[in-house]
Amino acid sequence: MSKKVSRRQFAKIAGLSAAGMASPVQSAEAKPQAAARQAGGFPPGFVWGTATSSYQVEGAVNEDGRGPSIWDSFTRIPGKIEDGSNGDRANEHFHRYKGDIRLIRELGCKAYRFSVAWPRVFPDGDGKPNPKGLDFYNKLIDELLANGITPWLTLYHWDLPQSLQDRFGGWRSAETCKAFGSYAAYVAERLTDRVKHVFTLNESGRFIYFGYGSGIDAPGLQLSQAEVNQARHNSALAHGLAVQAVRAHGRSGTKVGPAENIDACIPAIDTPENVRAAAIALREMNASYLGVILEGRYTDAFLKFAGANAPKFSAEDLKIISSPVDFLGLNIYAPQHYVVASDQGAGFALLPFPKSFPHMNSDWLRIGPETIYWVPRLAAGIWKTGPIYISENGTSGEDEVGPDGKIHDTDRIMYLRNYLAQLQRATSEGVPVKGYFLWSLMDNFEWVFGLNKRFGLYHVNFDTQVRTPKLSASFYRNVIATNAAGA
Numbered sequence: 001m002s003k004k005v006s007r008r009q010f011a012k013i014a015g016l017s018a019a020g021m022a023s024p025v026q027s028a029e030a031k032p033q034a035a036a037r038q039a040g041g042f043p044p045g046f047v048w049g050t051a052t053s054s055y056q057v058e059g060a061v062n063e064d065g066r067g068p069s070i071w072d073s074f075t076r077i078p079g080k081i082e083d084g085s086n087g088d089r090a091n092e093h094f095h096r097y098k099g100d101i102r103l104i105r106e107l108g109c110k111a112y113r114f115s116v117a118w119p120r121v122f123p124d125g126d127g128k129p130n131p132k133g134l135d136f137y138n139k140l141i142d143e144l145l146a147n148g149i150t151p152w153l154t155l156y157h158w159d160l161p162q163s164l165q166d167r168f169g170g171w172r173s174a175e176t177c178k179a180f181g182s183y184a185a186y187v188a189e190r191l192t193d194r195v196k197h198v199f200t201l202n203e204s205g206r207f208i209y210f211g212y213g214s215g216i217d218a219p220g221l222q223l224s225q226a227e228v229n230q231a232r233h234n235s236a237l238a239h240g241l242a243v244q245a246v247r248a249h250g251r252s253g254t255k256v257g258p259a260e261n262i263d264a265c266i267p268a269i270d271t272p273e274n275v276r277a278a279a280i281a282l283r284e285m286n287a288s289y290l291g292v293i294l295e296g297r298y299t300d301a302f303l304k305f306a307g308a309n310a311p312k313f314s315a316e317d318l319k320i321i322s323s324p325v326d327f328l329g330l331n332i333y334a335p336q337h338y339v340v341a342s343d344q345g346a347g348f349a350l351l352p353f354p355k356s357f358p359h360m361n362s363d364w365l366r367i368g369p370e371t372i373y374w375v376p377r378l379a380a381g382i383w384k385t386g387p388i389y390i391s392e393n394g395t396s397g398e399d400e401v402g403p404d405g406k407i408h409d410t411d412r413i414m415y416l417r418n419y420l421a422q423l424q425r426a427t428s429e430g431v432p433v434k435g436y437f438l439w440s441l442m443d444n445f446e447w448v449f450g451l452n453k454r455f456g457l458y459h460v461n462f463d464t465q466v467r468t469p470k471l472s473a474s475f476y477r478n479v480i481a482t483n484a485a486g487a
C-alpha cells in the first residue's frame with residue numbers, strides 16, 4: 001500500500017461508499033465454537049512460514065530467457081520509485097537461494113511461500129514456454145524439501161509479462177485471463193508432484209486499483225471506474241481459470257485458493273450490533289473479488305452502487321470465478337474500517353480514523369492487532385470458509401545495524417507479539433486459521449518504496465548482499481518452537 005493513497009481514497013477507487021451501501025444482507029456472522037482448545041498456544045500442526053515474491057527478491061531479470069515484466073518497465077520511469085531502485089538485482093535470490101533456504105531453516109519454519117515469475121516461464125506470457133525458466137523453481141523446490149521445508153507456491157505476485165500488457169492491455173482484457181489459465185496449467189502439471197498448496201493471484205485488491213485506478217503501481221494507468229471494475233472482474237476470472245487448471249492438470253490432492261488483501265472491517269466496540277454490522281460491511285466491502293469468488297455472484301448492493309460502471313460478465317464467468325477453493329489466504333496488516341451499527345442503508349457505518357491513530361513506519365500500516373482476530377472470524381462466518389491461512393502479516397521498520405552489529409527491532413516484535421496473540425485468540429475460539437506466513441523472510445524490494453522500507457526478519461545490506469538476523473528472527477524462532485504467541 002502506498003502512502004500516497006489513503007484507505008478512504010482506496011475504498012472510493014473501489015467504488016464503495018464509506019456511508020454503507022443499501023444491502024439486503026443479513027449478517028452471516030457465525031459464533032465461533034467456544035471450545036477453548038489449546039488455550040495455551042496454537043493448535044497442533046499449525047503451519048508456520050515466511051513469504052517473499054519473485055520480483056521483490058530474485059533479481060537476475062535477464063537471465064535464462066526471462067522476458068520483461070510490467071515492473072521492469074515501470075521502475076524505469078523516472079520518479080515512480082521513491083529511491084530510484086528496481087528489481088534488477090534485489091536480493092540476488094536467484095543465485096543465493098540455497099543460503100536463503102538455510103535462513104528459513106534456522107527460524108524453524110516448516111513452510112515457505114514464494115511466487116513463480118510468469119515471464120520466466122512464458123517470456124511473452126503465452127505461446128512458447130521457456131523450460132529453463134522453470135528450472136529455477138525445480139531447484140528451489142528440491143532444495144526446500146531437502147531442508148524439510150514445505151513449498152507454498154503463488155502463481156501471480158504482480159510481475160505480469162510486459163508482452164500481455166502491450167498486446168492486450170494486461171488485466172483489461174480476458175485474453176490475459178486465458179493466458180493465465182494456460183500458464184497455471186503448465187506450472188501445475190510440472191510442479192505439483194512436490195508442491196501441494198497453490199495460491200492463485202496475490203492481492204487483486206492492490207494490483208488492480210493501484211495499477212489501473214490510481215496509477216501508483218505498474219502498469220501505472222489511471223482508467224475510469226468502469227474500466228477498473230472490469231479489470232477487477234477479469235482478475236477474479238483469472239483466479240477461477242487457475243483453480244480449474246490446477247484441478248485439471250495438477251496431481252490430485254493439490255490444494256488451491258486465493259491470497260487476498262481483504263478489506264478489513266472490525267467492530268469498533270464489541271457489541272452484538274456492531275459485530276453484525278462489521279460482518280455486513282466486510283461482505284460488501286469485499287463484494288468485487290472475494291465475495292464473487294466465494295458466493296458466485298456480485299451482491300445486489302455492489303451492482304446497484306456500481307450502476308453503469310458495473311463490470312460486464314456472463315453466467316459462465318460467474319461459474320468459473322466461483323470454482324470451489326480449498327482454502328482462503330488472507331493478507332492482514334492493518335485495520336481498514338472500524339464499523340458501528342447504523343439505522344441507515346445496509347445497517348453499518350464506517351468511522352473516520354482520528355489523525356492520532358498510531359501506525360508503524362509505513363503510514364498505511366495502522367496498528368490494530370485485533371484485525372487478525374476479527375477478520376478471519378467474520379470471514380469464516382459469512383462465507384463458511386474451509387481452512388484460512390494468513391498468507392501475509394508483518395511490518396516495516398527503520399531497522400539500523402547498531403554499533404554492536406545487531407538490529408534490535410523491538411518495534412517489529414511489539415507488532416508481531418500483539419498480532420499473534422490475537423491470532424491465538426482466534427484459533428482458541430475455533431476460527432479455522434491453520435497457518436501463518438510472516439512477511440517477509442528478508443528485507444527486499446518494496447515496490448514504489450524501493451529498498452527504503454524494510455519488512456524482513458533478516459536485514460539485507462543491498463551493496464554486499466549480507467543477511468543479518470534481526471532480534472525479531474529470534475522472537476519468531478521462539479514462537480515457532482513453543483507454538484505460542486508468548487506474552
Ligand code: NOJ
Nearest residue numbers: 001053202203331439446
Ligand atoms: C503485500 C504484498 O503482497 C507484498 O508484496 C508487500 O511487500 C507487502 N504487502 C508489504 O507492503
